Amino acid sequence: xxLKSNVHTVLMLVVLCVAxxxxxxxxxxxxxxxxxxxxxxxxxxITDPKLLPNFRDDYSRDTLMRxxxxxLDYFKKVKSNPYGFNMAGFSxxxxxxxxxxxxxxxxxxxSTEKLNQFIVQNFRVFQAIGKEYEGQVHFTGYGTPxxxxxxxxxxxxxxxxYKKPADxxxxxxxxxxxxxxGLLKGNExxxxxxxxxxxxxxxxxxxxxNLPSGERVYVGYDADSGxxxxxxxxxxxxxGKIKEDDLTLSTLIAYFEQHPNExxxxxKRNDRFIFFKRVTHAVPYGSINVPVTAMRxxxxxxxxxxxxxxxxxxxxxxxxxxxxxxxxxxxxxxFALDQDTGSAILTxxxxxxxxxIGDQAMLEAGNLxxxxxxxxxxxx
Numbered sequence: 422x423x424l425k426s427n428v429h430t431v432l433m434l435v436v437l438c439v440a441x442x443x444x445x446x447x448x449x450x451x452x453x454x455x456x457x458x459x460x461x462x463x464x465x466x467i468t469d470p471k472l473l474p475n476f477r478d479d480y481s482r483d484t485l486m487r488x489x490x491x492x493l494d495y496f497k498k499v500k501s502n503p504y505g506f507n508m509a510g511f512s513x514x515x516x517x518x519x520x521x522x523x524x525x526x527x528x529x530x531x532s533t534e535k536l537n538q539f540i541v542q543n544f545r546v547f548q549a550i551g552k553e554y555e556g557q558v559h560f561t562g563y564g565t566p567x568x569x570x571x572x573x574x575x576x577x578x579x580x581x582x583y584k585k586p587a588d589x590x591x592x593x594x595x596x597x598x599x600x601x602x603g604l605l606k607g608n609e610x611x612x613x614x615x616x617x618x619x620x621x622x623x624x625x626x627x628x629x630x631n632l633p634s635g636e637r638v639y640v641g642y643d644a645d646s647g648x649x650x651x652x653x654x655x656x657x658x659x660x661g662k663i664k665e666d667d668l669t670l671s672t673l674i675a676y677f678e679q680h681p682n683e684x685x686x687x688x689k690r691n692d693r694f695i696f697f698k699r700v701t702h703a704v705p706y707g708s709i710n711v712p713v714t715a716m717r718x719x720x721x722x723x724x725x726x727x728x729x730x731x732x733x734x735x736x737x738x739x740x741x742x743x744x745x746x747x748x749x750x751x752x753x754x755x756f757a758l759d760q761d762t763g764s765a766i767l768t769x770x771x772x773x774x775x776x777x778i779g780d781q782a783m784l785e786a787g788n789l790x791x792x793x794x795x796x797x798x799x800x801x
Contacts, residue, residue: 454554462508463725463769464547464797474735474796476540477533480716480755488717488758489524492729493517495709495760504723510545510799511727519544519731519800527756540798546733549726549795552770558795559771560736562786563625563720563763565705565778570613570630572638578612580619581605582628582640585696591647595692599646610640610697617677620653620688621670623695626763627705629778641700648692650764656687670787693764703778707761715777720761725769727797732757734772736793759797 455465467473478485496517526543530536540546551557571578583605594604611630613619622628626642654673657663663672677684704712707720709728719732726732736753757774766773772795776786 455548455550455556456554457550459509463550464508465550467546467548467796470541473541473546474733474754474794475533476537476733476756477754478536478756479753482527484714484717485527485756486524488714488760489520489731491711491714492709492731492758492760493520495711495729496520499709502728504728506724506727508727511730511797513729515799516727516730519798520729522800523731523798543801544798545801547797547799549769549797551794556794557770557792558734560734560774560789560791560793561771562774562776562789564776564782564786565627565629566618566621566625566783567629567631567779568613568618568622570611570638571633572611574609574612578614580613580616581609582611582613582619582622582697583608584610584698585644589644589696591644593646593648593694595646595648596694597689597692599694600689610699611638616688617674617684622697625783626695629703637703639700639703639705640697641702641705642695643698644696645764646692646694646696648694650693651691652765653687653691656690668790671784673787695764707775709760711760713760713775714758715775715782716755717757718760718775719757720763720766720773720775721759722767722769722771723759723762726759728759730759731798732759733796733798734774734793735796736789736791738791 457463457465496513500513502511502513522543526539527536530539548556549558552559569578574581586605586608593599594602599605613622613630622640628640630638630640632638654663654668657673657676658665658668663676677687700706702712707713707718708723711729719734733756734754738751761773761775763773765771774786774789776782776789
């Protein structure tokens with residue numbers, strides 16, 4: 422009887438596997454590839470209403486209005502795109518008109534259902550081609566850290582941020598050359614407690630520094646050395662030091678706190694070096710020179726997406742590897758303004774979301790490492 426039972430179990434498993442294989446197209450069916458109309462286009466218009474996302478906005482109305490107004494300020498000052506993005510229809514005039522019309526309509530929509538109707542009736546919706554024309558965009562987060570520091574070197578504060586030197590040009594020297602040859606001596610802006618703190622401001626592009634006097638100074642991105650960016654987090658994954666599924670800012674910091682002697686060698690494998698300037702504004706400015714807004718501003722490659730444009734993002738729950746990948750977290754969707762860029766945010770398959778200022782914002786930003794879809798709206 423036991424033998425018959427085992428045979429029956431095996432047969433049932435075989436039948437189940439065959440059924441899964443036969444129904445694979447239904448269970449794991451991919452959306453159609455996003456084929457651009459013109460060679461080089463990075464956005465594809467979605468003309469089938471069934472393929473449109475549900476335009477549900479998960480964040481506050483006030484922050485969206487503020488971020489829209491910041492982009493409108495950009496369009497007032499800059500009348501043509503200086504970054505090389507030139508898809509048909511996405512002129513600065515059309516992008517500005519889209520924002521003005523959307524802003525008024527959004528305020529008059531009292532529900533998600535009405536908002537969806539408003540968008541379908543009045544806007545063309547374009548999706549980023551993402552990776553391999555499948556629409557998958559890798560989303561990460563960034564923020565503005567707050568660290569203790571000093572305007573002069575002390576025993577506690579020994580790791581500087583630098584301004585651009587007088588001989589600056591691109592490409593400048595590599596990180597290793599700069600540090601080993603002391604090429605930036607005399608260009609120090611502020612000194613921090615640890616080399617990792619300084620490097621994280623390099624990655625985030627801005628920082629706030631609490632001085633011993635109680636004063637707080639602000640630093641912002643000014644220029645980069647022109648060399649390719651290499652992620653030390655990705656290096657740790659490739660070297661087997663951190664599992665890919667576990668890579669977050671918190672795990673990276675924890676790793677180097679436990680292995681401080683390894684930090685310098687990893688940092689010098691990233692040739693790109695960032696130069697800063699002191700600024701008077703607490704909220705950092707993005708690459709289009711307007712303030713970025715927490716949970717509303719995104720950084721993208723401005724050669725492939727429209728600067729200042731109105732975007733809509735759908736972030737999938739993070740997935741753990743393995744059979745029937747386990748989802749961690751919940752889906753998020755929100756409108757965003759394309760107001761910044763970054764060294765690692767290149768190609769139509771990447772986007773970085775700004776989370777705000779301080780420890781909690783940095784923690785949440787560092788934990789965002791997922792995939793999703795990115796759309797842009799254009800008024801009909």
